Amino acid sequence: MENLAKQLTIRYAFLQSTYWVCQCAIYSFAAVYLHSKNFNNVQIGIVLALAAILSIIIQPLVGAFADKTKKISLRHIVIILMVIVFILAFLLYILPESFLLISILYITINAISFTINPLFNSLALYYLDKGIPMNYGLARGLGSVSFAVMSYLLGYFVNRFGAEILLSIFLICYSFTILSALLFKVDIPESASTDLNPGSKISLTQGDLETQVDAPTGIFTFFIKYKKFTYFLIGTALIYYSHTLINTYLINIIEHVGGNSTDMGTSLSIAATLELPAMAGFTYLIKKVKCNKLVTVAAFFFLVKAIVTWIAPNVLMVNVSQVCQLLSYAIFTPASVYYVNDIMEDHDKVKGQAMLGVACVGIAGSIANITGGKILDTLGVSDMLMLGTIATAIGLIIIYLSTDKKIAKAARQ
Secondary structure, three states, X not given: OHHXXXXXXXXXXXXXXXXXHHHHHHHHOHHHHHHHOOOOHHHHHHHHHHHHHHHHHHHHHHHHHHHHOOOOOHHHHHHHHHHHHHHHHHHHHHOOOOHHHHHHHHHHHHHHHHHXXXXXXXXXXXXXXXXXXXXXXXXXXXXXXXHHHHHHHHHHHHHHHOOOHHHHHHHHHHHHHHHHHHHOOOOOOHHHHOOOOOOOOOOEEOOEXXXXXXXXXXXXXXXHHOHHXXXXXXXXXXXXXXXXHHHHOHHHHHHHOOOOHHHHHHHHHHXXXXXXXXXHOHHHHHHHOOHHHHHHHHHHHHHHHHHHHHHOOOHHHHHXXXXXXXXXHHHHHHHHHHHHHHHOOHHHHHHHHHHHHHHHHHHHHHHHHHHHHHHHHHOOHHHHHXXXXXXXXXXXXXXXXXXXXXXXXXXXX
């Protein structure tokens, strides 16, 4: 079992690393790329907001389909979505440039990419639920380190070669992402499969995850069934509002305090590098502290980061704010995934992870990108960050009040 866990951890780390390298190029440097295509701040905000809105539609549908289907494994669903992303990115690379074409392709690429991430979580949690002790936090943390390295490199490459290089790098790296998904397949011993919850009824084909035959909860019934979780999603969306503003418009924030794209790359790499210690140690942390407490503490440090970024007078202080990533995003990401897994019934778990993705990326992303671009062009960076800070404070309160402490405690015993 220990050898199997190591295999899964290595393969999952490869999957996470290649995915986040690509996300760095296509999303974190989206403003840089789209600026080079003569998009203004409002237009960039609209494009990324529409991507997030589209993901709100796609993620629940894919999650519900994955919970329901008996014919296609979750891994194969992920691979199909990845191939679609690659084809769309290749079309963006070779087709003649036009505002409408770039917008449509960029929106769709990012919407599907947003949808894929929560499916990764479901893949990992399936094996964890079966008692295979793969190190989710370490694998996810290595994804952050890969993101950090790519952030630094992209900052240099864009300064030297221009923003056109971003799409080429994305296509090359995404080939490895697809390969990593193809390799995320292991044979599970028969003894491991006997640990399944009797109500779960999951079947395996050479390590692939087949979804449950139990009738999954409908989307509307889902929100009625998990009322406190619905409020938790609202709080999560609010703290991710500021998080999205900072990440999407980091180039504007950096330029506002006198920096450039190289400084932006450095700032991103600081935040991403600091995610590794927290994520790598999360497997041990979760044994000591309950998920509901961890998500609340992490939400508090989202607020600290928002405040420091808002008042930062120079690049150095922006980089100091990124240190908060260690106790905010780096803790909240795995803690929220575990928390959702704890409170969901087996046949709702994929959908639950999808809804978490909707809150973090879909709702927060769409609102942040629409309002952020408009506020930047009318009021400026400081007012945009002030609004993000207020939203984060409200989100922290909602998360504290909505985390299901009793269910989380019962699930941990």
